Amino acid sequence: MKDTPENEKKIEEDENKINNKVSVDSSATVTNGSTAGSTCSDAEVKLTPLERLTHDLNNDPKCTKEITLGKRIGFYRIRGELGSGNFSQVKMGIHALTREKVAIKILDKTKLDQKTQRLLSREIANMDKLHHPNIIRLYEVVETLAKLHMVMEYACGGEVFTKISNEGKLSEAESKLLFSQVIAAVEHMHEQNIIHRDLKAENLFYASPVLVKVGDFGFSTISRPDQTLSTFCGSPPYAAPELFKDESYFGSYVDIWALGIMLYFMVTGIMPFRAETVAKLKKCILDGSYTIPSYISDSCQFLIRSMLKHIPHDRFTITEIKRSEWLRDQNFPQAFEPYNLNPTPQNQSKELSKEESEARQVLKDLGITEQHLLNSNSQESRSSITGSYRIVLHRIQKKHSGVVEGMMEQPRDLHIYDNKKNSKKLAQHSKLCTIL
Structure with missing residues (x-):
């Protein structure tokens, strides 16, 4: 509908x-x-x-x-x-x-095997740890x-992928605005040792014409900077070379590569590596054969090439990306203040923040008492009282930080949170993981 x-x-x-x-x-x-x-x-x-x-x-x-x-x-x-996948709507x-x-x-x-259940539990746990204005x-x-x-x-504006596919590439000015928000979001993830592993324009959603949010943490995992991973996840067009080499990899560098692909797509409207089959796509990526249109500014070209380095350790870090000439003078939104995932009853909690105190008053006006909070405290995210608390607190945090959402027409394609039903055939034939 x-x-x-x-x-x-x-x-x-x-x-x-x-x-x-x-x-x-x-x-x-x-x-x-x-x-x-x-x-x-x-x-x-x-x-x-x-x-x-x-x-x-x-x-x-x-x-x-x-x-x-x-x-x-x-x-x-x-x-x-809004969307559907193999096992979900x-x-x-x-x-x-x-x-x-x-x-x-x-x-x-009934359709979730043990592996999928583990991914789901990890997705929930990882999302619980994130509190950034540019993350769902x-x-x-x-x-x-x-x-x-x-x-x-809920982000009302749909996928960045859908907008670019329907309307064409973004201007460099608009791309700077949106990409700086994505960089800030990924920096927050990596600070929590969370690796997304499926960064792409299909998982980037408009909350307003000037605000985007990263979503779909189905392949996310916990990994320290010195740890390597071995599970190959994501979409083939965004996959780093090391994912095709059947070897372990460092998660943060895989996310950086995907960010390079995402930026290329934003400013050109096409993918840097294109092929009719996964085998041919793999060869393109391993060969490193791509070109950047001449109309892209030199500073943007330099940033793209700095993220799409074949040797993972040679890729720009998040800090270097933020300091690049192309993103000079851009704003990188800060994370919200950490909040209690569960609304601890007042008499058991430390001093509440201004936002938490305001949220408690809203809850009180709705009829949610301290006893309700006490009863829900041990249930984490699986409680209607906790859910109400998080919604109210998030709304207040966004208001205090000046985050403005909405004011967008709904796109024709509403498959925004889990767009796997309409994924390209190339991704469907991937030997990499497929998302829920």
Whole structure:
């Protein structure tokens, strides 16, 4: 389902109906734990938003039907599909308490082998560690008997790959703006010893015309700078030469190579290494045979060649990329202040940051009490209360840092978070890993 004006209007009408019903429910009174709708002459209180939602989830036939049909999970109403893969779908969701739009990656647990389950557990753990304005944030994991739902930040503008494929290359000015954000995001990952291993334009998403976010951590892993890896992951056109040599490799250098390919694609609209088969593509990459169009500035050409060095240790480091002439005077967004993944109850926590204190007040207004926080504290990301906390805190952090999102028309191709269904045949025939 596309986000057309008609669909948006229909969604608003549906939400208004629910809000009208909620307003009726909120006039009901509860006393000493009695159920909504009861009457009592003692002290009467209106239901909080959380209590109204809980009441509806337990008693409203419409909510029950939506849950049965898979149109509602936890605190989220599920809307149209954003993308799909071999074992997963990605759908838009709306958080019932905060009205935040999210992306929900839905995986069929019955189709996941042990290797895929390990990758999934690693993806969740790695995303939990990242808190940067240019990285998609994980809010919550909701699990049922048959499915697992990863609730993530939603970037409304679609893939950078889709825009370039449809509209052509970006200007160098726009490329500088976006690429500096990607560099800042990758620097944050590497500082946490997280290697992405699937950096590409298909995994870079517009949150606004001037803001992009790196997503899809399905192949990410933990690796210190002095450690080598042996699992070959990613998309062949972005694969570094060492990945084709059946030898161990240093993860950070593989990410740097992919960044070089990404920059080339941004400023030219084509890939530096192109071939009809993986075998021919492998030869091109190992031979290092590519050319850069003459209309690309000398400083940009120099940066691309400095990242696409065949010998991994010869490639520019993140620091050298940031100091390059082409990126001179560019802004590299800083990470958000580290935050508690779980909303520790006030009486058990150290001094809260300004953002955390503000988030607690919002939670309180929604009816989420200290007891709710205490009960959810041991469940990490697998708690609706924790998910609500992370959504509220992230919204506040973005507001305080001046991050502005939205204001983009929805692209025709909405396969943005997991675009493997429409991947090129070249990638489908790769001997490298394929993503979920």
